[in-house]
Each structure stands twice: as C-alpha cells, then as structure tokens.
Amino acid sequence: MDDKLTTRCTFCQKRAPDVSKLIAGPGIYICDQCVQACVEILEQTAPSPEEGAAQLPSWHSMADAELLSRLPRIAAVGTQVEGSLQRWVGEARRRGSSWASIGESLGMSRQSAWERFAGNEEAA
Ligand SMILES: [Zn+2]
Secondary structure (H helix, E strand, O other): OOHHHOOEOOOOOOEHHHOOOEEEOOOOEEEHHHHHHHHHHHHHOOOOOOOOOOOOOOHHHOOHHHHHHHHHHHHHHHHHHHHHHHHHHHHHHHOOOOHHHHHHHHOOOHHHHHHHHOOOOOOO
16 A cells, blocks of 8 residues: 555554554544543643633744744645545545535535546546
C-alpha cells in the first residue's frame, strides 16, 4: 500500500501496526497513546468554562523555525483527510451513488464532484 495511504494517527503520525488501537474520526484517526495523553492533560487541568474553549496555538510566542517545522505535519493531515474522502466517495460510487448526489452532499456541483474525485473512473 502507498505509504501516504497507510492509516496512521493524525496526532502523532504513528502507523496503525505500531499502536494498540486506532480510533477513526471523520477522515482522521487517534491512537490509544494520544488518547492517554489527552486524558492526562484533562486530569491535570480543570479549566473554567471560558478556558475550556478550543485553544489555538500561540503563534506570538512561537519562533519562526518552530512555526515552519509544524507546516509539514499540518500538510500531512490534509493529505490524510483527502485520502479518506477519496475512499469514502469511492465507496459511495461502488454502491451506485450518482455524482449529483455526491456533489450535493459536499455542497458542490455534479461536475465539480466528478472533476475532483472521478480519477480514472469512466464518465458517467
Ligand atoms: Zn497518536
């Protein structure tokens, strides 16, 4: 299998065979070790309701090199999600879904859905 398509934890990038469990989300995955790290973070801190909101990375305190070093990981997540979307659309097509219904589901035209996902599939 193409390494880009190997199922891996979206958070730490470990491959499925290298972790005990991998839990699927919408196009992403999290491994048992990352879940455990999340549990530990949640146990350490008891945020107020305002602090409980999602915290964005602090770009202000981040050196340029660190910011640049994170870009490939974010791009890899994009590639992973796109691969998942391709496989889900492929399954929808295998089940007989039309390009119009796939496009409607994704908020795009039939033509846009076909152009983005048809790949080697014959025009239908
Ligand atoms: Zn992980």
